Each structure stands twice: as C-alpha cells, then as structure tokens.
Amino acid sequence: GESVGLHLPTLSVQEGDNSIINCAYSNSASDYFIWYKQESGKGPQFIIDIRSNMDKRQGQRVTVLLNKTVKHLSLQIAATQPGDSAVYFCAERDINAGGTSYGKLTFGQGTILTVHP
C-alpha cells in the first residue's frame, strides 16, 4: 500500500546550522507533497509544498527538494533557530485517492528536530 516514511527519526543541530530532514515515499502516483511542522500540543502547521513537476522550491529559510527518480523528498532549513524545534512531517497527495478533487493526504512518521542554543 501507500507509505511515506522518514530515514531519521531524530535530528539534533546547533543554532545557526543548516538542517536537512529526509523523507521517502512509495506512491509514484503522488503529485503533490507538503512539509508540516508540529510543535508540542499543537496541530501540524503548513511549511512549504511542491508539485511533482518541480524538483526544487524555496521559501523563507526553507527549501524543499524532490527527487522523483528515487522517490525522495527533503526539507532544508537554513540558519536553524531554537524556534524551529518541532516534529516535521512530510505528506504526499494522491489526486486519484479519496472522494474529492482534492485527493487524499498520507503522512509520514515524522522527524524530531532539536535545536541547541
């Protein structure tokens, strides 16, 4: 079945370093990918997304890279700050799944990012 997984369950970095969080997916039909940040006691918060026809997208301090050949997604955070400490999830969307034109999101397991001051 469909699955989205992460290579590293935990990542510890020093403040100011760059962070890279990885994600593997298995559904080649997925056309859209999202990274979410979840802080303790809160719901997931959208960070950045990328469509399957792109291989890179940049936001403010964040970059998402998509390698469809090996079904791999990564989130790069530049100059990581203590406020970036959270659990990060990747999610994939299969437009043909679910019951609406929105498709269906499948979330991965998550990576815990800890930023040390």
Add this chain to the structure above:
Amino acid sequence: EAGVAQSPRYKIIEKRQSVAFWCNPISGHATLYWYQQILGQGPKLLIQFQNNGVVDDSQLPKDRFSAERLKGVDSTLKIQPAKLEDSAVYLCASSPPGGVVDTQYFGPGTRLTVL
C-alpha cells in the same frame, strides 16, 4: 481569522466508556477532516466531509467510531465503546472550497487517554 477550534483539549476515560469530540472549522471552509495521531506517528485520516456529506471514511473503524456534520459547519466525532488502542490525539482540519490543491488548516487536537 480564527483558526480551527476543538474541544475538549484533553480527555481521560476508562475502556468501554464513550467519548465525543467537537470541532468548529474555519468559517467558510467546506471540507472538514478528522485525523487520529498516535504518539510518534503522523496523522491518519479517519473521515472527510464535503459540506455535510461524507466523501471518505474508508479508515474509520465504523463498529465503534462515528462522526457527523449535520449543518455543514461543526462536527462531532464519537467513540463508543473506547479501547486502549484509541489513546491518541484527534485532530480536526478544514480546507477552503475550490482550488486545485488541498491546503488543510489543523486545530490543536484533543488528547485522549483510555485507561
């Protein structure tokens, strides 16, 4: 703009008891989702509503879970009877009508502990 509201934030019950969660989505959002998030895992979709109709409940354990969105706004998720493995955070999310992609806005969740 107010976010997705959920209540209660925490609930502790004993197995075989019943429990209900409430969600108020962002005003104007037609699509509402309920997710189950077990500790250490990503959210898993339980049920998706489009207005007051169910469009996907394929992963909802229908023998014990039920959900409704009668007027196309608020929604309730019920578990009856609860099992130990139901201990999780229950997240509600909503997304606006139209558009090509599905931007979901999540509430803070309800943490359920079943003893």
